Amino acid sequence: MSRSGAFCPRCGDEMAEPPEDRPDLPGAQRDSERVLCDACYFDEFDLVDAPEEIQVRVCSQCGAVHKGNRWVDVGAEDYTDVAVEQVSEALGVHVDAQSIAWQVAPEQVDQNNIRMHAEFSGVVRETPVTEEVVVPVSISRQTCERCGKIAGGSFASVVQVRADERDPTDEEVERAKTIAEEYIATREDTGDRNAFITEKKEVPEGLNMKISTNQMGLGIAKRITAQLGGSYSDSKRLITEDEDGQKLYRMTYAVRLPRYQQGEIIDPEDGDGPVLVRSVQGNLKGVRLATGEHYEASFEAGEAPDGERLGFREDGQTTTLVAVEDENAVQVLDPDTFESVTIPRPDYLDTDADELTVFKSAAGLHVLPENGTGDDG
Structure with a gap:
């Protein structure tokens, strides 16, 4: 048996192989541990x-x-x-x-x-x-910080949803809630733990929501108006100062939904007859019930032109098409009196139909489009 001439300083046994000849040991390791024999080394070794x-x-x-x-x-x-x-x-x-x-x-x-x-x-x-x-x-x-804030009622902004010259409908209130929840969920998916809604409260005039941050409140206000129409304004109120003397404000975003709703029938003050509202995004757009022509409010009037509210498309009644008189008129049965009356013929009317839907108001009897708005423009 060959002898190395090197001895373990702990047990005194001669090692079979000099530490400097062990290529498996890194340099720093050889410096600190190569002097020990295998038995002593493994005696204190923890993998x-x-x-x-x-x-x-x-x-x-x-x-x-x-x-x-x-x-x-x-x-x-x-x-x-x-x-x-x-x-x-x-x-x-x-x-x-x-x-x-x-x-x-x-x-x-x-x-x-x-x-x-x-x-x-x-x-x-x-x-x-x-x-x-x-x-x-x-x-x-x-309890994490986020849930602690929610439980404590913490919020930095308020989003108020109202409507112009009316109260928001139940559908609009529910849709506004959904838009807010979806926006917050999207922010949560990105890992933003500052995104939450502290409170959603329905009030007679609409909806109030308490939102975690001013940025989230602004994002919700923008998305509600983008999807439901209308506009928003903001105001701020000083609530406190932080330890560095920085002023902290609570923002209120007042969303005002359009005066008219999609599917509503109005009579603008232009003498050309009722309009079925198709869109309230930007300038109000719709279709003339007397002719089927596209209607768009002037830039100044925007989404709320002056006009009389007549009702909604859901108020339409089914009646019988009696005869086509010419390019501008047809005869139908009045759904209340069942008498044959002559009414305007819009270009969307299907002259081969036996029945059609009509809307009766102070402005007269008009045929409603069967596809909802009768206007693709």
């Missing part, structure tokens, strides 16, 4: 450095998990995967080890406690080594 316990902080309201210095939405009901991830991040493998292989097996003890069985294998000084560690994981249920 895995594991914490004694790990605590996973979970929000009991929204399910977010605290990582580092912030709360993160994970969308999980079962936190086993979260526990596996945090244990994996906390485990350390000795720098001497090569060809590392490992696996983690969770053992659910109860709802709030998990044991993580981690098994590692590797090669150290050309010697296969294995080690198994068990890390207890406890689930600590708390």
Whole structure:
């Protein structure tokens, strides 16, 4: 047997191979540990450095998990995967080890406690080594900052939904709520935990919503007017100053929905007869019931031209087409008196139809388009 002439300083045994001849050891490692024989080296060797316990902080309201210095939405009901991830991040493998292989097996003890069985294998000084560690994981249920703010009624802006010279309909109120919720959900999907609605309250004149930030309030106001029409204005009120002396304002975004609604029938003050409203986005647009021609309010009138409200398309009644008189007139049965009357013939009327829908008002009897608005322009 060849002798190296080198002795282990701990046990005094002569080593079979000089440490400087071990190419498997990195330079820094050789400097600190090459003087030990294999027996002494492995006597104190730990392949895995594991914490004694790990605590996973979970929000009991929204399910977010605290990582580092912030709360993160994970969308999980079962936190086993979260526990596996945090244990994996906390485990350390000795720098001497090569060809590392490992696996983690969770053992659910109860709802709030998990044991993580981690098994590692590797090669150290050309010697296969294995080690198994068990890390207890406890689930600590708390309240995240976001849920705490919601529970405390925190908000920075108010969105008020009203309508011009009328009250918003139930459908408009529900749609405004949905638009706000969808916008907040979109922001949440990007990881924005400052996005939330503290309160949605219906009032006789419309809807009030308390929103987490001024930016969110503005975004909601813009989207409601983009989808339902109308306009919005803003005002601010000083509420406090922060510790640096910066003034903090609470914004109010007043959304005003259009005076008229899609599907409403109005009689503008221009002498050309009733209009079925098709759109309230920008200038009011619709179709003339007497002719079928496209109608658009002037730039000055915008979405609220002066006119008399006559009713809605849903107020139409089914009646019988009696005869086509000429290009401008047809005969129909009055749905109330059942007498044959002559009324204007709009270009959308189907002369082959046996029945049609008519609208009766102070402006007379008019044929309604069967496709809702009768105007694709």
